[in-house]
Amino acid sequence: xxxxxxxxxxxxxxxxxxxxxxxxxxxxxxxxxxxxxxxxxxxxxxxxxxxxxxxxxxxxxxxxxxxxxxxxxxxxxxxxxxxxxxxxxxxxxxxxxxxxxxxxxxxxxxxxxxxxxxxxxxxxxxxxxxxxxxxxxxxxxxxxxxxxxxxxxxxxxxxxxxxxxxxxxxxxxxxxxxxxxxxxxxxxxxxxxxxxxxxxxxxxxxxxxxxxxxxxxxxxxxxxxxxxxxxxxxxxxxxxxxxxxxxxxxxxxxxxxxxxxxxxxxxxxxxxxxxxxxxxxxxxxxxxxxxxxxxxxxxxxxxxxxxxxxxxxxxxxxxxxxxxxxxxxxxxxxxxxxxxxxxxxxxxxxxxxxxxxxxxxxxxxxxxxxxxxxxxxxxxxxxxxxxxxxxxxxxxxxxxxxxxxxxxxxxxxxxxxxxxxxxxxxxxxxxxxxxxxxxxxxxxxxxxxxxxxxxxxxxxxxxxxxxxxxxxxxxxxxxxxxxxxxxxxxxxxxxxxxxxxxxxxxxxxxxxxxxxxxxxxxxxxxxxxxxxxxxxxxxxxxxxxxxxxxxxxxxxxxxxxxxxxxxxxxxxxxxxxxxxxxxxxxxxxxxxxxxxxxxxxxxxxxxxxxxxxxxxxxxxxxxxxxxxxxxxxxxxxxxxxxxxxxxxxxxxxxxxxxxxxxxxxxxxxxxxxxxxxxxxxxxxxxxxxxxxxxxxxxxxxxxxxxxxxxxxxxxxxxxxxxxxxxxxxxxxxxxxxxxxxxxxxxxxxxxxxxxxxxxxxxxxxxxxxxxxxxxxxx
Numbered sequence: 001x002x003x004x005x006x007x008x009x010x011x012x013x014x015x016x017x018x019x020x021x022x023x024x025x026x027x028x029x030x031x032x033x034x035x036x037x038x039x040x041x042x043x044x045x046x047x048x049x050x051x052x053x054x055x056x057x058x059x060x061x062x063x064x065x066x067x068x069x070x071x072x073x074x075x076x077x078x079x080x081x082x083x084x085x086x087x088x089x090x091x092x093x094x095x096x097x098x099x100x101x102x103x104x105x106x107x108x109x110x111x112x113x114x115x116x117x118x119x120x121x122x123x124x125x126x127x128x129x130x131x132x133x134x135x136x137x138x139x140x141x142x143x144x145x146x147x148x149x150x151x152x153x154x155x156x157x158x159x160x161x162x163x164x165x166x167x168x169x170x171x172x173x174x175x176x177x178x179x180x181x182x183x184x185x186x187x188x189x190x191x192x193x194x195x196x197x198x199x200x201x202x203x204x205x206x207x208x209x210x211x212x213x214x215x216x217x218x219x220x221x222x223x224x225x226x227x228x229x230x231x232x233x234x235x236x237x238x239x240x241x242x243x244x245x246x247x248x249x250x251x252x253x254x255x256x257x258x259x260x261x262x263x264x265x266x267x268x269x270x271x272x273x274x275x276x277x278x279x280x281x282x283x284x285x286x287x288x289x290x291x292x293x294x295x296x297x298x299x300x301x302x303x304x305x306x307x308x309x310x311x312x313x314x315x316x317x318x319x320x321x322x323x324x325x326x327x328x329x330x331x332x333x334x335x336x337x338x339x340x341x342x343x344x345x346x347x348x349x350x351x352x353x354x355x356x357x358x359x360x361x362x363x364x365x366x367x368x369x370x371x372x373x374x375x376x377x378x379x380x381x382x383x384x385x386x387x388x389x390x391x392x393x394x395x396x397x398x399x400x401x402x403x404x405x406x407x408x409x410x411x412x413x414x415x416x417x418x419x420x421x422x423x424x425x426x427x428x429x430x431x432x433x434x435x436x437x438x439x440x441x442x443x444x445x446x447x448x449x450x451x452x453x454x455x456x457x458x459x460x461x462x463x464x465x466x467x468x469x470x471x472x473x474x475x476x477x478x479x480x481x482x483x484x485x486x487x488x489x490x491x492x493x494x495x496x497x498x499x500x501x502x503x504x505x506x507x508x509x510x511x512x513x514x515x516x517x518x519x520x521x522x523x524x525x526x527x528x529x530x531x532x533x534x535x536x537x538x539x540x541x542x543x544x545x546x547x548x549x550x551x552x553x554x555x556x557x558x559x560x561x562x563x564x565x566x567x568x569x570x571x572x573x574x575x576x577x578x579x580x581x582x583x584x585x586x587x588x589x590x591x592x593x594x595x596x597x598x599x600x601x602x603x604x605x606x607x608x609x610x611x612x613x614x615x616x617x618x619x620x621x622x623x624x625x626x627x628x629x630x631x632x633x634x635x636x637x638x639x640x641x642x643x644x645x646x647x648x649x650x651x652x653x654x655x656x657x658x659x660x661x662x663x664x665x666x667x668x669x670x671x672x673x674x675x676x677x678x679x680x681x682x683x684x685x686x687x688x689x690x691x692x693x694x695x696x697x698x699x700x701x702x703x704x705x706x707x708x709x710x711x712x713x714x715x716x717x718x719x720x721x722x723x724x725x726x727x728x729x730x731x732x733x734x735x736x737x738x739x740x741x742x743x744x745x746x747x748x749x750x751x752x753x754x755x756x757x758x759x760x761x762x763x764x765x766x767x768x769x770x771x772x773x774x775x776x777x778x
Contacts, residue, residue, distance in 0.1 A: 013052030226539025266298025528752025
């Protein structure tokens with residue numbers, strides 16, 4: 001149908017020309033509405049504007065699950081037996097709750113108020129009762145009263161009443177009560193000023209509560225609390241209400257049995273492949289799957305998708321579970337796709353018997369891409385495929401010489417995806433029992449079905465496999481979960497591909513999978529990122545369909561928010577300069593108390609030595625000062641944090657190169673001299689430690705983008721991404737610290753004890769600086 005004809009068709013049911021033109025821009029709605037109008041004209045020659053609005057509503061709101069009932073709904077609208085959106089919505093909702101094709105029309109009519117007559121007298125009485133209820137407020141606020149409240153409450157009492165008649169009656173009775181609008185009624189209401197003087201506003205201090213990380217009880221919010229209600233998911237057993245869900249004549253009976261098995265419990269799963277290390281993108285998937293189940297009193301499986309025996313190693317199985325538990329989640333049960341190899345094989349045999357799968361001899365190279373040649377074996381007899389499939393299982397057919405393919409076309413045009421392939425490779429768990437292994441397209445949905453998963457949460461790239469997911473479950477008449485897709489989480493300045501990280505390791509650019517410059521979860525743990533901060537970050541990102549690429553600084557901000565209230569303060573000097581207090585009084589304290597959290601002194605303190613020999617940072621001293629330099633100079637004193645003393649330079653000792661190596665200073669109690677411009681940190685009788693400072697591993701935002709980095713991601717590596725300091729001095733408080741213990745080095749940043757540490761020598765990783773370096777912003 002030509003464009004002008006379609007617009008004419010739409011304006012013919014009362015749509016404005018502008019709305020008709022907007023509608024034809026959407027091909028799906030245009031097609032749906034055209035079909036609806038043509039169906040309606042079979043029941044009525046003339047369609048007035050009111051019926052036209054309902055037909056438009058039907059064409060744009062009808063869910064695919066109840067498409068078989070569209071003709072009946074169109075008939076009721078065209079014949080004016082259904083006259084309001086409330087009735088139409090109620091009818092669609094009824095069919096959605098009762099998806100079987102043989103529902104009773106009389107039950108639908110009852111649910112939608114068909115034939116119910118609301119008289120003008122009933123409307124008048126209902127409005128009168130509502131206005132009487134709010135009379136005092138109406139008299140006080142007059143036309144500034146929220147009239148929508150009157151409409152809403154009247155609509156509740158008279159669900160099937162005509163909306164126009166209700167509004168007219170409300171307007172008339174309000175006018176009768178209040179009279180015509182006055183000049184004051186026409187003015188916008190003024191905000192009333194309080195008679196109390198406004199309290200003086202104190203400048204707000206940044207607190208953790210201002211970051212919305214904590215609930216009223218002081219507990220850190222969960223992923224779901226931070227993410228909000230991203231999607232209104234279906235309730236267990238109500239899969240059929242989800243857009244796109246496929247309903248067969250057996251669906252309701254299968255769902256009923258499923259609901260009995262699970263007892264109404266939400267069940268999710270996190271299904272990683274055990275052939276690599278989890279990264280920051282997986283953290284979102286872990287939080288979403290485990291977090292959604294936890295928030296709804298449900299359970300979450302950790303299921304290893306171990307269908308590729310060539311790439312699986314024990315360290316990956318162990319590492320994945322370790323990271324899931326590190327993030328704070330305990331799997332209800334740890335399962336493996338290989339647990340179900342026998343059941344999956346039995347279902348494949350059944351699929352062949354139903355003429356929905358066949359053994360094919362095309363080579364892998366032949367069926368790659370979007371337009372492979374059709375298989376000449378697609379229509380081979382079922383018995384022949386069954387026999388060949390058995391031969392595949394028994395190892396009688398060479399690897400690559402045969403596959404089992406399913407008779408379905410995916411959304412991306414891929415035809416007849418492979419269900420099974422031959423691999424003469426022992427499996428990590430099943431040994432030599434199998435030489436045929438199922439593919440993801442075949443395995444995933446059936447394992448979800450076998451585990452009675454209610455919400456199969458997948459990243460967006462699996463959207464193209466949703467039809468295969470639904471088709472396979474329904475082809476075998478087994479329980480079919482609902483697949484929900486969401487956007488992946490990606491960070492700039494990094495790579496997370498197993499292959500690419502492997503290349504960085506091979507070339508010695510990074511040490512291993514847990515090198516703190518990477519964004520694998522094991523690397524983030526080693527660097528000192530608290531799991532709570534990663535969960536907070538994932539929660540703040542939320543759950544959307546959009547693919548998200550964020551700057552690492554946003555993650556680092558969440559790390560600071562968490563460490564600020566969890567990492568105790570200590571003093572450390574990374575680049576020491578010796579200072580001798582030549583006049584320190586004999587009665588000066590030998591130990592000084594330092595609060596663990598200066599903003600909250602009640603949370604504890606620790607003692608550090610204080611003597612005439614201390615060390616300060618080299619850049620906390622200059623011989624010559626300027627107006628912006630507040631620290632120690634030849635003519636400018638400085639305070640020592642927590643010590644109660646102020647120092648001033650008496651003499652500078654230099655090496656042969658003319659660099660200061662020691663300062664001889666005089667000291668005075670801070671109560672006896674003018675307050676200095678700054679206070680600096682220091683250490684006395686410290687321990688010597690190694691400190692590792694980190695910068696971005698890559699120079700460009702998108703190191704994998706050939707337009708940004710023509711030489712490839714390896715050429716984009718920042719050679720200065722790691723700085724080693726071997727002689728850092730740290731106060732004695734940390735001497736018994738264990739790997740992964742976290743501290744704030746005052747005025748420097750947050751640091752974590754590295755597993756490389758020994759009793760004799762501690763190693764610290766810089767987690768993040770105290771504040772984001774403006775120079776690092778993208």
